[in-house]
Amino acid sequence: MSKNYKILQFLSFIIVMHLTSLTLKETSDGLNRHEFSSVELTRAYLDRIERLNPSLNAYLTVATESALEAAKAADERRAKGENGALLGVPIAVKDNMMTVGIRTTAASKMLEDYAPSYDATVVKKIKDAGAVILGKTNLDEWAHGSSTENSAFGPTKNPWDLTRVPGGSSGGSAAAVAADLCAGALGSDTGGSIRGPAGFCGVVGLKTSYGRVSRSGLLAMTSSTDVIGPMTKTAADAALLLQVIAGADQFDQTTYPESPKPHEYQKAIEGRSDLKGLKFGVPVEWLESTGLTQGVSKATNEAIEEVKRLGGEIKKISLPYARYGIPVYYVITPSEVSANLSRYDGIRYGYRDKETANLFEVYTKSRGVGFGAEAKRRIMLGTYTLSHGYYDAYYLKAQKVRTLIAREIENVLKTVDAVIGPVSPHVAFKIGAQTDDPLKMYLEDVYMGTASLAGLPSLALPCGFALPEKGKEKMPAGLQLIGRRFDEATLLAIGNVYEKATGWGKSKPVL
Amino acid sequence: MKLTKEEVKHIADLARLNLSEEEIARYQSELSYILEYIDQLQEVDTTGVEPTAQVTGLINRFREDVAATPDEATRQRLINAFPEREGNYDKVKAVFE
Numbered sequence: 205m206s207k208n209y210k211i212l213q214f215l216s217f218i219i220v221m222h223l224t225s226l227t228l229k230e231t232s233d234g235l236n237r238h239e240f241s242s243v244e245l246t247r248a249y250l251d252r253i254e255r256l257n258p259s260l261n262a263y264l265t266v267a268t269e270s271a272l273e274a275a276k277a278a279d280e281r282r283a284k285g286e287n288g289a290l291l292g293v294p295i296a297v298k299d300n301m302m303t304v305g306i307r308t309t310a311a312s313k314m315l316e317d318y319a320p321s322y323d324a325t326v327v328k329k330i331k332d333a334g335a336v337i338l339g340k341t342n343l344d345e346w347a348h349g350s351s352t353e354n355s356a357f358g359p360t361k362n363p364w365d366l367t368r369v370p371g372g373s374s375g376g377s378a379a380a381v382a383a384d385l386c387a388g389a390l391g392s393d394t395g396g397s398i399r400g401p402a403g404f405c406g407v408v409g410l411k412t413s414y415g416r417v418s419r420s421g422l423l424a425m426t427s428s429t430d431v432i433g434p435m436t437k438t439a440a441d442a443a444l445l446l447q448v449i450a451g452a453d454q455f456d457q458t459t460y461p462e463s464p465k466p467h468e469y470q471k472a473i474e475g476r477s478d479l480k481g482l483k484f485g486v487p488v489e490w491l492e493s494t495g496l497t498q499g500v501s502k503a504t505n506e507a508i509e510e511v512k513r514l515g516g517e518i519k520k521i522s523l524p525y526a527r528y529g530i531p532v533y534y535v536i537t538p539s540e541v542s543a544n545l546s547r548y549d550g551i552r553y554g555y556r557d558k559e560t561a562n563l564f565e566v567y568t569k570s571r572g573v574g575f576g577a578e579a580k581r582r583i584m585l586g587t588y589t590l591s592h593g594y595y596d597a598y599y600l601k602a603q604k605v606r607t608l609i610a611r612e613i614e615n616v617l618k619t620v621d622a623v624i625g626p627v628s629p630h631v632a633f634k635i636g637a638q639t640d641d642p643l644k645m646y647l648e649d650v651y652m653g654t655a656s657l658a659g660l661p662s663l664a665l666p667c668g669f670a671l672p673e674k675g676k677e678k679m680p681a682g683l684q685l686i687g688r689r690f691d692e693a694t695l696l697a698i699g700n701v702y703e704k705a706t707g708w709g710k711s712k713p714v715l
Numbered sequence: 716m717k718l719t720k721e722e723v724k725h726i727a728d729l730a731r732l733n734l735s736e737e738e739i740a741r742y743q744s745e746l747s748y749i750l751e752y753i754d755q756l757q758e759v760d761t762t763g764v765e766p767t768a769q770v771t772g773l774i775n776r777f778r779e780d781v782a783a784t785p786d787e788a789t790r791q792r793l794i795n796a797f798p799e800r801e802g803n804y805d806k807v808k809a810v811f812e
Contacts, residue, residue: 304792321785321792415771428769457776458769531753542730549731551807556798563808565733572733580732584723584742585749587730598753603766605759610767642745643752659770 223248225712228293228388228441235282235292242282242292246275246336249294253338253385256715261360262370262379264299266339267306278334289444291334296386298377299340300347301432302421303327306337310423311355312345314554314574324421325456326390326432326449333448338386341376345576346545347392347425349373350400350648351638354578359635362405363713364679368632368672371401377435378405383715388436388445394426395533396627396652398433399664403627403682406666406709408699409435410442411652413690414659415460417446418453424544426537429656438709439665439699443469446692460690472693473700480515482698484508484685485620487523490651495629499670503681504626507667507702511624514705516698521616521623525609529653532609534646535589535602536657541579542586548574581642610658617660617688622698625651627664627682631672655686662686663695665702666709717747 223245226234234240250268257263271294278292297303300310302320304327309315323331331337344354352375353359360375362368363383370379374391378401381389391398393411402409412433419430434445447470451463486508491501512518550556550570557569575583589598616623628648638644655662663685669678683702687695703709723743727734734742785793797805 319792319796321789321796415773428767454778457778458771458773460771461773461776525759528756528759531756534749535753535756546731550798552793552805553796554798560808562812563810564731566808567731568728568733571731575732577738580734580738581742581745583730583732584726585746587726588718588722588746588750591726591729597757600766601756601759601761602753603768604761604764605756606767607764608759608761610770643749646749657767657770 224252224384226387227437228444229438231293231387232289232291232444236287242275242278242336243272245292246271246294246338249338249386256383256385259361259366260363260379260383261358262341262376262383262385263296263339264309264311264342264357264376265307267337270305271336271338274331274336278336281334286334288333290330290448292336293387294336294338295330296338296341296377296380296389297327298343298374298389298391300343300392300423301327301390302423303337303340306340308340308423309357310346311343311357312574312576312579313356314548316356316555318554322421325418325453327421329449341374341380341389343376344373344578346423346541346579347373347394347397348541348578348582350396350645352376352401353635353639354576356576361635362632362679363715364406365632365677367634368679369404369635371404371632373397374409374435375401378402378407378409381405381407381435381437382713384712388434388441390432390449391435392422392430392432393656394430395537395656396649398435399627399652399662399682399684400648402435402664404632404680406680407435407437408439408442408666408709409433409664410446410692410696411655411662412446412450412692413661415458416661416690416692417449418451418456418459420453420455426540427544428536428540429659439663439696439703440473442699443473443696446696469693469696472697476697476701478515479511479698479701482622483517483519483620484511484622484624485519485521485616486624487526488520489523489526490625493629493650495647495650496626497630497670497673499678500626500628500630500681503668503670504683507683508624510702510706514701519620521620523612523616523654525605525612526654528605529609529657530646530650532602532605532657533649533653535598536606538582538586539590539599540586541582542590545575545579545583550574578642606657609654613654613658613660613686621687621694623686625684627651627684631670631679631681633672634674651684660686660689661692661695663699665699667706668708718743718750
């Protein structure tokens with residue numbers, strides 16, 4: 205009796221382990237075939253989160269009760285004959301998107317106990333589709349950062365090496381996907397915040413075209429570049445999640461009035477089995493840059509060879525203005541941040557300091573205490589660059605150089621279908637290695653700023669492993685594919701072909 | 716671009732940020748250093764180039780000017796978020812002294 209029980213325990217452990225290692229598509233198919241219920245699946249993820257989150261700190265809030273309720277509701281909908289790609293599927297949401305019933309902190313002391321008054325449009329869409337929100341993931345405070353070390357609630361650890369950063373600012377979501385703590389996640393990208401962590405954690409991350417997905421309910425950072433996008437185990441998964449969250453939204457007038465066609469992304473993936481007929485541009489400036497490490501350079505070049513083997517044509521292209529991407533981004537971002545964060549004033553919500561003599565002190569002390577160092581740094585920088593006498597030299601100048609950067613890559617994309625290159629110059633660095641130098645951290649975005657400034661879609665895909673600058677264990681390396689505006693379909697189809705041919709993204713960290 | 720301590724204090728005031736002496740000194744050096752890096756933008760010739768205000772290409776997205784009241788649950792959540800309350804009112808310091 206006791207031996208049989210032990211065998212049963214072991215078997216159920218294997219089944220549970222198996223459930224959380226499924227891709228979003230496998231999960232969806234499995235639920236549809238009634239192989240398991242959403243409640244079973246959700247419990248499996250919640251158990252795994254309970255076991256692993258203390259050492260990873262991927263989730264800031266685990267919404268146990270509401271997740272199980274949503275799972276139960278999804279199972280009931282399924283019993284009535286309903287089916288959909290996200291019905292009953294457990295998803296993680298970056299904690300800068302508003303979720304009614306689940307606190308939303310932006311990883312800041314300013315909003316430590318904030319209960320949102322409405323759902324972000326993307327949250328509403330995935331809830332309507334029957335998704336189960338497992339919880340809210342960690343980020344650099346207000347999405348300011350490239351390592352998740354700026355979180356007021358501790359950094360997230362890279363599941364491949366707990367002494368290294370997961371990248372940022374969507375580090376929590378990336379780690380959650382890499383560690384099988386969700387079937388898929390939502391992240392946001394302003395200057396690389398989906399792509400960077402996807403690259404460092406060896407998962408798929410899609411920075412969507414500006415205007416493809418509604419920003420309503422996303423706590424605003426840089427209004428002219430912020431986007432929300434999927435972070436998943438495979439490109440096909442990203443396609444499924446994107447199909448649900450994309451589209452025009454009356455609450456965000458910067459969304460493109462035409463929504464994607466039904467099954468647009470899935471059809472694009474199914475319609476392509478090789479890369480014949482596609483042209484890829486390799487920016488000479490990127491592969492020649494001194495900051496690019498040997499390991500990442502090798503992995504990127506191998507990926508380019510693979511693209512050729514799959515039938516793609518490789519062309520050398522030049523992006524001379526792209527090198528100004530970082531200084532442009534770091535004028536525009538702090539400027540827009542300084543405006544967007546002015547709403548956090550201790551009046552209507554969030555932290556209000558108690559040691560205040562008058563209204564002015566309510567503002568200055570609530571903000572002085574509630575905001576972390578990087579937030580304050582960016583607010584200060586932006587206040588300066590937008591101030592009287594400096595606006596022309598800084599913000600206006602930056603927006604003009606932005607026009608040159610955007611025009612340049614858009615012209616290139618008339619002659620190629622995608623620009624291909626690395627996500628980052630190196631693999632994940634050690635926690636604490638770069639916190640002394642804010643500028644060094646800003647340079648993490650060197651290959652990612654261009655797509656953000658031009659509003660173009662960009663897909664990050666695992667493309668192998670490489671040695672870090674200091675260390676003997678290899679870490680994931682990411683490949684970046686930048687496409688034409690609203691051409692996520694082509695990028696996802698390319699990603700799917702590449703993934704299937706190479707098998708990158710299949711291996712998982714041992715936890 | 717080296718910032719003076721007074722300039723940093725002025726920016727902090729404009730930004731409504733209460734900073735310690737240590738923070739003011741730290742931001743003074745960090746901001747100066749970042750602004751120096753940004754100065755390379757001055758070497759780009761932008762004569763006749765239009766600034767990018769937004770990348771959507773959309774113009775004048777209008778909607779009917781109709782007020783929509785939130786449902787009671789949303790309204791209650793808004794009120795519950797007030798840091799200090801008196802009934803359904805947000806209690807704040809005097810605006811005028």
